[in-house]
Amino acid sequence: MTLNRRIFLGSAAAMAGTLAAPAVFADGHKKPRVVVIGGGAGGATAARYLAKDSKGALDVTLIEPSRDYYTCFFSNLVIGGIKELSSIRHSYGTLAAEYGVNVVHDWAVEVDRSAKMISLAGGAKLAYDKLVIAPGIDFVDGAVEGWDVSAQNKMPHAYKAGSQTELLRAQILAMPQGGVFAMVAPPNPYRCPPGPYERISMVAHLLKQTNPTAKILIADPKSKFSKMALFQEGWGTHYDGMVDWVGPDFGGDKVSVNPDTMMLTIDGEENKVDVCNVIPAMKAGRIAQIAGVTEGNWAPVHAKDMSSKIDGDIYVLGDAAAQGDMPKSGFAANSQAKVCAMAIRGALLGSKVFPAKFSNTCWSLIDTNDGVKVGASYKATDDKIAKVDGFISQTGESSATRAQNFKESEGWYAGITKDMFG
Structure with missing residues (x-):
């Protein structure tokens, strides 16, 4: 069509x-x-x-x-x-x-x-x-433990386009070689169901050119998401080994962040990250x-x-x-x-x-x-x-x-x- x-x-x-x-x-x-x-x-x-x-x-x-x-x-x-x-x-x-x-x-x-x-x-x-x-x-207050809109410059949501879009791209380009980009994905319902996963694809596209040893970590409260099979096929084809998706079976629904230390905690396990894109409920x-x-x-x-x-x-x-x-x-x-x-x-x-x-x-x-x-x-x-x-x-x-x-x-x-x- x-x-x-x-x-x-x-x-x-x-x-x-x-x-x-x-x-x-x-x-x-x-x-x-x-x-x-x-x-x-x-x-x-x-x-x-x-x-x-x-x-x-x-x-x-x-x-x-x-x-x-x-x-x-x-x-x-x-x-x-x-x-x-x-x-x-x-x-x-x-x-x-x-x-x-x-x-x-x-x-x-x-x-x-x-x-x-x-x-x-x-x-x-x-x-x-x-x-x-x-x-x-x-955004729902308290949806992600440790994050509120006062932290959006350290951990951007970029779900209202403009300055947040520019900020997130600048942070990705400033990542150290081999660094970690993390996303906290939102629960349903939310704006643009495929949006977080297209974003992961575009971040991977950018990193493949500028920082090919970097890793991407997704903490997701959902067991499935829009176009899941298509995105996962694409990540395997274009960005093999770069993207790690953590769903609720492995703690993706038990998340907290610390913007001051750039720490993402998933089910009690701390992960030091270089960029953290928090998309709250x-x-x-x-x-x-x-x-x-x-x-x-x-x-x-x-x-x-x-x-x-x-x-x-x-x-x-x-x-x-x-x-x-x-x-x-x-x-x-x-x-x-x-x-x-x-x-x-x-x-x-x-x-x-x-x-x-x-x-x-x-x-x-x-x-x-x-x-x-x-x-x-x-x-x-x-x-x-x-x-x-x-x-x-x-x-x-x-x-x-x-x-x-x-x-x-x-x-x-x-x-x-x-x-x-x-």
């Missing part, structure tokens, strides 16, 4: 739709107001589609503290030296200039659901009729918790439109949402955003709302031109977003197939970032 940017330029398939009744506003404002918090794959896509498809009938505001957005997808390729950091950096200028989105670079710090009012760190307040929350992930970005739309670590939503099960005027997208079978990925967030934007336009403007359909594909690079993929299509049920069918690369595939997979992923990246930012 070949994907390119055209896959992102439509919304739902041409199916029979329903015509929603437009909302009525009692306080006299001229346009329905939609505020989107978070400018990633979910939030930026939602803001763009809301503005574009409403043709100016909606007042759309995007709240995002960062002026430049670095995609987590493809950030592992920056660590491996396949891509430059500048290639994953994007701005919000086109959303503002061409689509009329009011882009506000600030932090949302409070959501008053009864008053439908958002407070910003800079002191401003924004009213909304519908609110989209797409804040990505935060994750939860919905903090503003979702502040807004009161989370249950436990994630925000439950209705599959048909991504609306919160706690507040029907709030929608939660992407990594933060507890929605069912879809993985937490950029592709998934982008797909959910289009369904959400269509539903909001229907609720506020009375436009047609088509049945929700979703899709996802995750590509991973193991070595130069050795790409693998996994994906599925999904539908909305009363209970959740449910998987309909899926596919995955197979072990033993030809080099031509793997090279085509990588080429396909580059086309997808160009397409999705165009779809997000215009």
